Amino acid sequence: xxxxxxxxxxxxxxxxxxxxxxxxxxxxxxxxxxxxxxxxxxxxxxxxxxxxxxxxxxxxxxxxxxxxxxxxxxxxxxxxxxxxxxxxxxxxxxxxxxxxxxxxxxxxxxxxxxxxxxxxxxxxxxxxxxxxxxxxxxxxxxxxxxxxxxxxxxxxxxxxxxxxxxxxxxxxxxxxxxxxxxxxxxxxxxxxxxxxxxxxxxxxxxxxxxxxxxxxxxxxxxxxxxxxxxxxxxxxxxxxxxxxxxxxxxxxxxxxxxxxxxxxxxxxxxxxxxxxxxxxxxxxxxxxxxxxxxxxxxxxxxxxxxxxxxxxxxxxxxxxxxxxxxxxxxxxxxxxxxxxxxxxxxxxxxxxxxxxxxxxxxxxxxxxxxxxxxxxxxxxxxxxxxxxxxxxxxxxxxxxxxxxxxxxxxxxxxxxxxxxxxxxxxxxxxxxxxxxxxxxxxxxxxxx
Numbered sequence: 001x002x003x004x005x006x007x008x009x010x011x012x013x014x015x016x017x018x019x020x021x022x023x024x025x026x027x028x029x030x031x032x033x034x035x036x037x038x039x040x041x042x043x044x045x046x047x048x049x050x051x052x053x054x055x056x057x058x059x060x061x062x063x064x065x066x067x068x069x070x071x072x073x074x075x076x077x078x079x080x081x082x083x084x085x086x087x088x089x090x091x092x093x094x095x096x097x098x099x100x101x102x103x104x105x106x107x108x109x110x111x112x113x114x115x116x117x118x119x120x121x122x123x124x125x126x127x128x129x130x131x132x133x134x135x136x137x138x139x140x141x142x143x144x145x146x147x148x149x150x151x152x153x154x155x156x157x158x159x160x161x162x163x164x165x166x167x168x169x170x171x172x173x174x175x176x177x178x179x180x181x182x183x184x185x186x187x188x189x190x191x192x193x194x195x196x197x198x199x200x201x202x203x204x205x206x207x208x209x210x211x212x213x214x215x216x217x218x219x220x221x222x223x224x225x226x227x228x229x230x231x232x233x234x235x236x237x238x239x240x241x242x243x244x245x246x247x248x249x250x251x252x253x254x255x256x257x258x259x260x261x262x263x264x265x266x267x268x269x270x271x272x273x274x275x276x277x278x279x280x281x282x283x284x285x286x287x288x289x290x291x292x293x294x295x296x297x298x299x300x301x302x303x304x305x306x307x308x309x310x311x312x313x314x315x316x317x318x319x320x321x322x323x324x325x326x327x328x329x330x331x332x333x334x335x336x337x338x339x340x341x342x343x344x345x346x347x348x349x350x351x352x353x354x355x356x357x358x359x360x361x362x363x364x365x366x367x368x369x370x371x372x373x374x375x376x377x378x379x380x381x382x383x384x385x386x387x388x389x390x391x392x393x394x395x396x397x398x399x400x401x402x403x404x405x406x407x408x409x410x411x412x413x414x415x416x417x418x419x420x421x422x423x424x425x426x427x428x429x430x431x432x433x434x435x436x437x438x439x440x441x442x443x444x445x446x447x448x
Contacts, residue, residue, distance in 0.1 A: 002383055003117060003187040006058040007376040009049040010109035012042040013064030014410060014429045018368060019099035019417045021138045024212035026248040026308060027369035039411035041364030043404065045375055048360045050400045057318050059395040062109050065145035066433055066446050068102040068426060072141045084423040091421025100138035102420040108374040110253055111176040112146050114224050117380040120191050122229035125161045126385060128154060129224050131176030132165035135215035152442055156388045163227055166220055171201030174220040177377055178251035181258040183284055183292060187380050192284045193230055195221035196252035198240045207271065209245035236283045239271040248308040253373045255307060259317030262325060262353050264295045266313060268304050293353060302338050310336045314371035324355040330371045331359045392441040402439050
């Protein structure tokens with residue numbers, strides 16, 4: 001059975017703003033309070049997705065949740081006869097809680113869920129677990145909508161299993177596919193699932209970061225592997241370097257990226273890295289009788305600080321043809337001498353699989369700490385499974401044109417955190433999302 005990878009890109013929501021809610025994310029903190037441009041943010045994301053679609057890489061769209069999330073504000077004690085009253089009270093008395101309820105962070109769909117292809121699961125179904133995102137208040141309100149959205153798109157229990165988010169609070173903190181990579185010879189072949197964690201809720205002797213909290217637990221990774229029915233020999237669990245977390249590597253996709261049998265990784269990505277990479281290589285060889293091509297970037301070529309600043313590793317690797325990979329990077333990489341020199345070296349090396357580098361202006365997303373990899377969720381499906389997807393979500397020229405027109409009609413070209421309490425914004429968002437559900441053929445997706 002033939003499988004292929006579809007990149008499901010998050011459509012940036014109308015409340016995209018810079019409230020600086022994500023501690024440990026240096027870009028988020030640096031641009032706190034700045035004025036954003038939601039329209040440009042959405043168009044930049046669509047341009048990346050459609051450009052890759054035109055290059056032959058399958059793309060799909062995941063719509064944003066409704067924001068501000070009034071039900072969350074009511075749950076947090078803000079009262080009023082109308083939703084506008086609730087919004088006003090929150091804006092007056094707790095603007096940071098209003099900012100959390102209005103965050104557009106669901107645009108980074110690498111955190112939406114972790115998925116396992118049916119060719120890797122014991123029951124022969126594709127499995128999805130929405131991330132609970134317990135580590136951050138503004139993201140912890142996303143899983144309910146994510147579960148509803150995935151259940152609507154993958155609405156076929158014979159072929160798909162959409163699990164609820166993990167329960168268990170902080171001990172089961174799960175950040176989704178930003179800490180997960182599947183290695184395989186082809187998408188149809190058995191894959192090795194690399195789960196990366198920052199801490200353990202049970203093992204107290206593990207070293208941890210000192211400045212910023214580690215977000216993903218070992219226990220959540222193990223739980224995802226169990227509930228998805230991944231055989232033990234197809235799972236590997238490695239710990240992030242605590243020093244990397246303190247340098248701003250809040251997710252593993254900020255410091256490494258893998259695709260098929262290639263792994264591009266910084267020297268300081270993992271705890272005890274030589275041993276970690278040896279374990280990875282051994283696990284893959286035992287499963288496939290093949291070796292991974294691990295491209296380790298030395299710290300003296302690109303420092304940890306420069307890797308975080310440019311988001312070199314928050315990139316996409318895509319196979320153009322066997323042995324030739326396209327590396328999709330944010331334009332910040334091309335303006336870095338260290339990073340651009342490294343990439344030029346790769347392009348000149350016939351033994352290096354990176355054969356082309358394609359950069360995108362994702363300035364709006366990058367200022368909040370999200371690059372190309374953050375904006376996409378990798379979904380591996382068989383041709384038969386693709387035929388059973390619900391909704392108009394596979395991106396083509398017609399859908400891109402419809403979404404571009406929709407953005408131009410409904411999105412503001414500037415937004416500051418102070419604007420989040422504007423009742424007109426709430427009305428604008430709801431009108432826009434009501435129309436979007438029609439464009440995507442996903443009725444009843446939004447429950448205002």
